[in-house]
Amino acid sequence: MTNAIIIGGGSGMGFALARNLLAEGMDVTIVGRSASRLAAARAELEPAERGEISTFEADLAREEDVAELFAQVERVDHVAVTAADASGVYGRTADVATAIARSVVDTKLLGAWLIGKHAAGKVTGSITFTSGINAYRPNGSNTIMAAANGALASLAYGLAIELAPMRVNVISPGWVDTPIWSQLGMDKQAAFAELAERLPVRRVGTPDDIAQAFLSLMRNGFITGTVVHVDGGHRIT
Template identity: 40%
Template sequence: MTASTELSGQRLVVIGAGSSTGRRLAQAASAAGADLVLAGPDTRKLEQTGQQLTGQPEIIRFDITDEASIADLAAGVGRFDHLVSTAAVPANGPLADLDPADVQRAFAAKVTGPLFLAKHLAGQAGEDGSFTFFSGVAAWRPASGGTVMATTNGALAFLVQALAVEIAPVRVNAVSPGIVDSGAWDRLGDGKQVFLDGVAQRNPARRVGTTDDLVRAVLFAIGNPYVTGTVLHVDGGARLA
């Protein structure tokens, strides 16, 4: 992926920077000249990400499901230009088996967490500042056993519209991935390639996504000052198939 220089001198907060997508975003943003704040629950993974960057990032241990932790993040970050959260806490399974605590954490990661991030950090965003969150194709293509995932991703899509109005002129957008070969499907073992090939055959784009596809969308959302309240679908057209 070719890096842009448009982030030179800007301060970027990446929540979930220990994940494959968050790490790739941090790498691209660092190569583009951004100063990075890496936040997430596992400092070991954040440090691993930090070792792959061109600069020296700030690392903050952080729990998006806890408002007190969000307030602490705001105090530690200070002024910034852009915040991106890839955070998700899945709660998948049949309705009869869902645990209330798991459901609450899923909503906290995708809905109430972003809401409180805006509450505590919107006033610290610089001129042309933005928030970018991650929704997902499950909101538009729900599947059995994925009711919580579909609902939280859908709620986030509407939340970004409301926040774009509430905290304007700070911009708020979402990226909605489809099936991405980010490493999450490695658990399928020998069945992984069969699964991904099937997804590609059904998608209008005739391929599955990569983390670079997602990073390009995030950088577009960050860099275009006339885009707000928008969900960028990076799913190969999966919601149409």
């Protein structure tokens, strides 16, 4: 048995969440597409933690992978989804390849729907998806990602009713210093410095900031059908 499944747990926010849960003595399964990344994450997490870590290779956009993942599970307390792929997504709509747009929707939205489909009856506590600030503050260069992220809220509302009493929520991070920035071909440090000056908290987020929000939703049994914004005040600036 595993206490938590983290889809996208090989790096960034998911990795930070796995580290926190393991430190509390929970058994965690991290799921991702890259066997090498999963192995590296496991090697880093395993020696120092109290809980047991396991891995499962799966692509969230492939129904057979999601079905196989949950076929291995009799019961699990919590599922967290932090998987994301921003390769080729950013730019004007006219310049973004249709195949890339479909891939974003397949992973972010339909992948989340597949989790709801195949996790039904197996999750005793909660499912938490990851949206993003661009759903609420699109900037003209991330439209398809903004649309997919925004749709996660409606999906969570529906699943929270359909799968009750299991709880379904969404975390919406702002800018967080994670490896996904390496996919965007931009000067990360300059962009972070500029944004930090505008944010009320005067800094960008860390993976642990987001992990703490996930933990709050997992622990609070009276929160469901909710989007929790962890964005440093980005939406109001």
